[in-house]
Structures are given as structure tokens and as C-alpha cells.
Amino acid sequence: MRETEVVIAGCGAISAVGCGIETLRDALKKNSSGLRPLEKFSSPRFQSNVAGAAPRNFDDDNPAWSLATEALQQARESAQKILAEIPAGRIGLVLSTTKANIEALERISENRPCSETARRHLQANLLAADLAAAHGARGPVQTISVACVSGLIAVQQGAKLIQRGEADAVFVVGVDCLSEFVVAGFTALKALDPLGCRPFDAARCGLSPGEAGAAIVLARKDFAADSTIKIRGFGGSNDANHLTGPSRDGSGLAQAIRVALKSAKLSPQEIDFVHAHGTGTSYNDAMESLALKTVFGETSPPVSGSKGMLGHTLGAAGVLETICCVLAMQNNFLPGTPRLQTPADGAPKSLLREPKFGLRVKNVLKLNTGFGGMNGALILSHE
Amino acid sequence: MNKISIAAASIVTEADLPSARLGQRFGRLDLQSQLALLAVASLKINFDEFARDRIGICLAASAGSLSTDVNFWNGRNGIGGPSPTLFAYTLPSAAVGEIAIHFHLTGPDLCFVGDDKNLLAEAADFIRRGDADGCVCVFCEAVTAGCAEMISLPQTATAGAIFLKRGGGLREWREFDRDMKALCALILQSKSAG
Secondary structure, eight states: OOOOOEEEEEEEEEETTEESHHHHHHHHHHTOOOOEEOGGGOSTTSSOOEEBOOSSOTTOSOHHHHHHHHHHHHHHHHTHHHHTTSOGGGEEEEEEOSSTTTHHHHHHHTTOOOOHHHHHTTSHHHHHHHHHHHTTOOSOEEEEOOGGGHHHHHHHHHHHHHHTTSOSEEEEEEEEOOOHHHHHHHHHTTOBOTTOOOTTBTTOOOBOBBOEEEEEEEEEGGGOTTOOEEEEEEEEEEOOSOSSSOOSSOHHHHHHHHHHHHHHTOOGGGOOEEEOOOOOOHHHHHHHHHHHHHHHTTOOOOEEOOHHHHOBOGGGHHHHHHHHHHHHHHTTEEOOOTTOOSBOTTSOTTBOSSOEESOOOOEEEEEEEEGGGEEEEEEEEEO | OOOEEEEEEEEEEGGGGGGOOOOGGGGGSOHHHHHHHHHHHTTOOOGGGSOGGGEEEEEEETTTTHHHHHHHHHTTTSTTSSOHHHHHTSSTTHHHHHHHHHHTOOSOEEEEESOSTTHHHHHHHHHHTTSOSEEEEEEEEEEOHHHHHHSSSOOEEEEEEEEEEESOOSEEOOTTOOOHHHHHHHHHHHHHHO
């Protein structure tokens, strides 16, 4: 029996480069960076004040709700015609987040004003339930939190819900917000680049935190005949090596890529572009480069990463960066790697510093890795 | 072979932690990871019988990592500042990482926040799709007093685990097996009666 095809029917995003899909597409084409120094983190308590802040009110006590709602609203509007055909009971929602509305914890502990809703959304599953109720998704609801791979796994879960016949459309929403909690944590780990992250650069020395709301509407192909980008395959694995550090040899990520290729029934040679995790930390980028070499040999397809533009948006990253891939496929270009100056020794030779235009991009491999040794590989295909 | 079976089940509480013999690192883990790891160890599965890259882990954390979040945040002004060790546990999936490291399980992972009603079905799906031959399923309810104050969940510290595998076992898994806690209790009860 042929597996049900799942396509991307709509997208929405709010991130460091602004609000809306067109804004994100233009930033990708211009290779611009949304990273900037923020007053909020200008304190010796933090290793860096460079971050990717979304255009939002920093007095908001529930930014997770605001960012997620903005992105989901955009995605629903872009898939309006398709969604009109599907009953609410057949629409599911999968939320991807690592810290939900952690802002509320900071406020409560400091006796600052905090609404009941903001407090409620400390619990990611309640944030998901409220998003589903507010956006007319009465089908299955899941809340995924698998570190920085959450977004890719959420896309996988959304596709599975459709393939198993539990839903005809699924809203996949990724959200995480800039907070003192997160910046203090990465400062404690000494994982931030004081100058802003430089993925795959010889001088890279850490990540830049970011925030975003990102949403994708997945639909069964028969409801979205005009949608041309489908979820082709997925692979996951665990390094089983270290809680906060990746495996040194990239074997875990290579395993996830191979599983994804197998599920997509594709050979490595059929991949046209790799969108990397590319955090800008020394070990992660080196590990990712090794994993690509293991699978593709010396002739890796073009590779780039977007965290120099968007920052590391944690639970939103997989969804937001999948949207970057969709925009590249729809507009026939390959994004570059903002803030990359001199590629590091061992970085893929096919690393793109600048975008490349006028290319038909058929099969894209999207990678994410996370604390706890988690690895994820998603393959998208353009018909 | 399409049959999927439950090979073992376990339930542990905070009271079981002091007698755990799971290596030197165990004492440094957060409460949720300790409970989860002990629940999996209590299954007494010989993972050597499987290829490690063919065993997945599915975990549901009822309150995410909020108990550890509260500890991390409350300790931020202490000597030396926020704890890097504790920060690593402010992810609900940290417990999945600890299970993977301890038992060297390199298959696919899933981690849900909230109830565990999807857990066994998703684990069975890994097996059915051919992504895994076995899957460790763990539910964790780690709500400390500090966390319970913040949210509407009672204070608790318990975890349970089930090992699902392709082929025969203690009991065949069925689609309607959704309440993991009740299922763990049922299996343990029937095992002790038998």
C-alpha cells in the first residue's frame, strides 16, 4: 500500500529578521543577519549581549503565546483555501518548544506582574492546548520537547498523524523566546560568542541565542493538490555519548541521515542541498562536518546554515529552518551562511558563504542536533 | 512478524532512589532523570540481545522540566552564578539523554510534555515502521514543592517504564493500551500473582 503523501500547505514566521514569510525570504536572498546587541543582556552577568530578537514587546508577560499565535495566524492564512475544506476535528496541532513561556518563572520569582494565562503557559502542553483551541484545531494535539531537534521531530510527528489517518491537516508550531533564563544558562556553559555566532567559521567560538515563532500547515496531498513540497523522509538517532556535547566523530548524525535517506528512498547523490544545524560552537560544527563527510564523502552537496541570521531559536529552530528550506525550493535559490568569513579547516568544501540563484532544488536535507545526544534529519522534496 | 509485545514493566518512586546502584553519576542527575533511569533499570532488560541502534526511547514528562527549571533559576545568584550542570537538565528530554548514555541506546527518540497517552502508540509506531525493534517507554511525574507552587499539579515523584518489542513477550500490546501507569500496575500485579 502506498503511504499517504504529506505536503507543506502554508507557512508563517516571526523572527530576528522580522515578521512574515516574505521578510524571511528577502533576508535569505540578501544573506543579511538579524543578530544585534540587546540592552536586556548588556550586563557582566551574561557572556554576550548579541542575540536574534523578534519584533515584539519585551514587556509582554506571555511572549511564547504572542510569537506562536502570530506565526500560526500567518500559516493559516496562507493555507486558507485548503483549511476551509477540512473539518476542525480533522485538524491536529503539534507544538515544538524547549522552554514554553519561561518568562513567567522569571516574573513570579521576582514578584513582577504575571497574568494567569502567562503562568499557565509555563506548561508547554497547556500552551499547545490553548493554541489548538484558539486556532480551530480539534484533532490530536502533541507537545514535543526534544532539545534543539524538537522542531524537526514535530514536523515528523505532524506527518505521521496524517499518514496514520488521525488527521487531514496538522499545524506544526515552533516557539521559544529570548529570556534571562536561557542566556544565563548558556553563559554558565560558556557557549556564547561575544561577537555573535559565526557558523562553520575558523574563528567561531559559540552560539547566539534567538527567538521565533514559526508555523507550518501540513496537509494530506489530496487536500492540497497545488502544494509542491512534500515531507519525503525522516531519521532520528542518539549519540549516547554526552549530555551537552556532541559525539566527536559525527557517527550519530550520520546514522540519522542514513535512516532518513532510506525512508525517503533516495541515495546521497540525489540530495541537492543540505541545510545544516550550524550553531557556531566549535564542537557542533566540527561534528556536523564529519557526519556530512561520512555520508557524502568529499563531494558533499552545497551546505549552508541560517543561525548567523536568526540566532539559535531552540525549539523553534527546526520549524523555522524547515521554512527556510521551503522558501529556497519555491524560489529556486540556495541560501548562504550569514556571518561566515573564513571557513574552518574540515568544514564542507561545498559550504556556501553567499546565496546562489537560478537553481532548481529538488531534494533538501535539513539537519538539527541537540543536548542529550539527539540527532534529526528531515528530507523535503519539490515535485 | 507484526506482533508487538510488552516485555517488562516497572514503577518507581522517590523512596526507591537511595537504594539505586546505577554508578557514580547517578547522584548528580536531576530528580526526573534519576526516576526515569531507575524505572528503565528496573525493567531488567538485557539490551545486549538487541542492536543498540534499533532501540528507541519515548518519554513523557508530566510537568516538562519545570521542577529543575525552578531549582536552576533560584540558584542563579549563588556563589559561582547559575549552575551549568543544572542548566543541562532544564530540558524535559535530558532524561532521555541519560537513559541513552547509560544503556548506550542509539535509536530514535521522542519526548512529550504532558500526559503519557500517546507514548505506547508512538513507540509501537517506531516498531511498526521498521525504525526500531524495541522501544523503552517512560512516564515521569517529577513535581517538586517549588514547582507545585507555580502550577496546578500536585507534588509527586514517580516514574514508570515499559519495554515494547517486536514479537512475543509478557503480554501483547493493543491499540487501546493508553494509560501507562495503570498498565504498569496491572502487569506488575499479574506478575507477582503468577
